[in-house]
Amino acid sequence: AQSVSQHNHHVILSEAASLELGCNYSYGGTVNLFWYVQYPGQHLQLLLKYFSGDPLVKGIKGFEAEFIKSKFSFNLRKPSVQWSDTAEYFCAVSARGNNRLAFGKGNQVVVIP
């Protein structure tokens, strides 16, 4: 079974700062990788995903993530955050051909205006 690790559960930063959230998974086979965002009081929304191809994936709202297979990582980045990026971010992994998702514990990101 897959497992997902997200570090630094609470992140506080100022507007215009850069954001990087780490995600590491443990699974020996081919995976699908996802980042979901949950804004306060809202449901989970897909931010970006990686299935195959270019390991640098661009998502919505200026986010991107890079899949590094050798490091079993799929870190999320945004060069300049806004107050509206305050949310909880979840990394998730599924084995290829299996839609069962394993989620990390999430990163609570607070952006100070």
Add this chain to the structure above:
Amino acid sequence: GAVVSQHPSWVICKSGTSVKIECRSLDFQATTMFWYRQFPKQSLMLMATSNEGSKATYEQGVEKDKFLINHASLTLSTLTVTSAHPEDSSFYICSATSSGGRRAGVTDTQYFGPGTRLTVL
């Protein structure tokens, strides 16, 4: 994007009663739906996988007789919490994927419902 709804959005019930939560895919056919439970300040934990027309597959440690799942159509799955107790109070979230039948591009991506807050008194 693909839209998934849940009903009700919140429910309060007495201990010992049963509660049914509905999950609907509004604009695509969901051959597979998933049910998660989210505790406060924690991640989502997969409870079960529901395939249309077949029995649900439960994750280890999830009581199938307590959490009854029915996926009777390609747009509807229900989760019934039977004989609910206060420890069942939680946020229940469903998600849905498609085989790609009517909407190409939704395969292997889960689209989540808004969740149902269950409080058992």
